Amino acid sequence: MYLLDFRLGEKTGIDLLREARARGRSAPVILFTGQGRARTDSEALDAGAADYLEKAGLTSAVLDRAIRYAVAQSRAAAELEQKVRERTDELARANEALRDADRRKDEFLALLAHELRNPLTPITNALEILRLANDTGDTVRRQRERMERQVAQLKRLVEDLLDVSRITTGKLRLTIDALTVQEVMESVIDMSRSQLDKAKLELIADVPAEPVRIAGDRVRLTHVFCNILNNAAKFTEPGGKVWLTVAPTGGRVTVTIRDTGVGIPADVLPQVFALFTQVDRTLNRSQSGLGIGLALVRRLVEMHGGTVSAHSDGVGTGATITVHLPLPRRG
Ligand SMILES: Nc1ncnc2c1ncn2[C@@H]1O[C@H](COP(=O)(O)OP(=O)(O)OP(=O)(O)O)[C@@H](O)[C@H]1O
Ligand SMILES: [Mg+2]
The missing domain is CATH 3.40.50.2300 (Response regulator)
Structure with a gap:
């Protein structure tokens, strides 16, 4: 004093x-x-x-x-x-603990994905051998095909999980090739066909005849659109429709996938691209999934220099997912 x-x-x-x-x-x-x-x-x-x-x-x-x-x-x-x-x-200590937990969660996800993938390869091989042996009756064949479908589904989840952990740890690398949007869409439609059929949905594709050339990772881009179609199939009642539209405009190409399904409530719309977001975990348990499809879609599209957005006028009005990808500059 x-x-x-x-x-x-x-x-x-x-x-x-x-x-x-x-x-x-x-x-x-x-x-x-x-x-x-x-x-x-x-x-x-x-x-x-x-x-x-x-x-x-x-x-x-x-x-x-x-x-x-x-x-x-x-x-x-x-x-x-x-x-x-x-x-x-x-706060600093709490922050450090959170970061630590987050790191361990990432490590755990990577480990989990690897552990889940390991048994899948021998199961797939065994199924392939059974298929080639082909000396079985109808019942066995049906069960085998069922297993094949389930294994394919499991594989998709595990691959998504692996990709998510590759992205969070910065280990995902794209293999960029000269592609056309048409060839990508062809394999997307090919791969989604049986799922759309099973869901009793009509696919209406509007793809221009003139090749739209892009630079991108063939496998990942196929995966992006398969994931979006997979959602459309999962969240649309039998008898519904799915529109797939490709439109090159200006310096970019716009791919729109619209369905007549359950739609997305306005308050969830901004979050659907966040990891582990699902609109209704309790009601949709018949629909498998982890809530990683769209998160992966966004990261992969962004890694291609593009953007993706979701739109819906609300529950029961269907959903629209719009992907913009940059077109390579001519020159
Ligand atoms: N076409 C769609 N119609 C209605 N809701 C959708 C549609 N696409 C996505 N959603 C909502 O967004 C959520 C997140 O989608 P996302 O693809 O990330 O996860 P998922 O399909 O539940 O699981 P995963 O893709 O990991 O199998 C979904 O659970 C669903 O609630
Ligand atoms: Mg999904």
């Missing part, structure tokens, strides 16, 4: 106060002055004075009160500072 006079020869009390504060001294200071210096008053407070008193008419009671206030104020400020420091420390 210091009591400082304003007039101190060369320097003023305020100068001294500023120097003290600049050196990190925080003890409370009360300044005294002659009379009527309104400007000095605010300057003193700005400089960090606890109070500013005129010497004329100063009583011991006033001084005593000023000192008690200044000390209490400075104690409160110190306590507050201490609390802020403690909170900041706690």
